[in-house]
Amino acid sequence: MMDVKEVFDSLARQEGPPSTANVNRAMAAGRALRRRRRAAVAATSAVGVAAAVLVAWPVHPWPERQNSVVAAVPTAPSPTVTITVAPRPVYKGFAELKKKYPPKGKIASVPPLLMWVSDGPRKGELFLCESGPNGGSCSGFPPLTKEFARIQGKLRGKAVWFGIAKDDVHGVTAVTKDGRRLPANLARDVGPGLGLWAIEYLSGTDVLRLVVSDAKGKTLQKIAV
Structure with missing residues (x-):
C-alpha cells in the first residue's frame, strides 16, 4: 500500500x-x-x-x-460406642422344662436362676418354674391372699431361696443374726400380678428372717425362717 x-x-x-x-x-x-x-x-x-x-x-x-x-469446618471422627449385652444363662434341661411348662408371661433372669410362671394342669392353677445350675423343676402354688410374698423353695445343696411376691413388693431382704442385710434379686410383672425373687448367700450364714418392703421402703411383711 x-x-x-x-x-x-x-x-x-x-x-x-x-x-x-x-x-x-x-x-x-x-x-x-x-x-x-x-x-x-x-x-x-x-x-x-x-x-x-x-x-x-x-x-x-x-x-x-x-x-x-x-x-x-473440619469433620471430627465419630466416636465408636461398644454396647455389651450379657447373655442370659441357659442351664441343662431348660429347653425341655420350658416346652413342658410354657411361660405365662415372661421368663425372668433372677440370679442365680431363670424363673417363670406357667399354667398348671387344673384350671386356674399356676406353677412356678425355676431353672438353675442344679437343674430345674416346676411346682404348683396357692394364690397370695393376705401375704405379700412367700418362700416357694430352696435349691438342693445351695444357700439359695426363691419365691413369689405381689406387684406391690419392691424389695425382699434377708436379715442375718449379726445384723447384715442381704437384698434379693427381684423381677416384677413376670406373671399375672406377680413378681419373682431369689436370694443367694454364703453357706453357714445365719439368716433370721426375710423383710418384704414397698417402693418407699416401708415394711409390708416379715417372714421367719
Whole structure:
C-alpha cells in the first residue's frame, strides 16, 4: 500500500506540485487514521479478553473461597460406642422344662436362676418354674391372699431361696443374726400380678428372717425362717 506522501509525489509529477501545507495536512491525517486503527484493534482485543473471562468465570467459581470454607469446618471422627449385652444363662434341661411348662408371661433372669410362671394342669392353677445350675423343676402354688410374698423353695445343696411376691413388693431382704442385710434379686410383672425373687448367700450364714418392703421402703411383711 502506498504512503500518502508517495501519492502526492505521483500527482505532482502528473499535474504539478501541490502546496506544502496540503502535503503536511495529509500526512497528519494519515498518522491520525493509523492511531485510530491501533486504538480500535486494542479495544477489540480488550473486549475479547473480557468476554473470555466472563465465559470462563462460572466454570470455577471462587476456588480459593471454596477451599477456605472446607478447611475452616473440619469433620471430627465419630466416636465408636461398644454396647455389651450379657447373655442370659441357659442351664441343662431348660429347653425341655420350658416346652413342658410354657411361660405365662415372661421368663425372668433372677440370679442365680431363670424363673417363670406357667399354667398348671387344673384350671386356674399356676406353677412356678425355676431353672438353675442344679437343674430345674416346676411346682404348683396357692394364690397370695393376705401375704405379700412367700418362700416357694430352696435349691438342693445351695444357700439359695426363691419365691413369689405381689406387684406391690419392691424389695425382699434377708436379715442375718449379726445384723447384715442381704437384698434379693427381684423381677416384677413376670406373671399375672406377680413378681419373682431369689436370694443367694454364703453357706453357714445365719439368716433370721426375710423383710418384704414397698417402693418407699416401708415394711409390708416379715417372714421367719
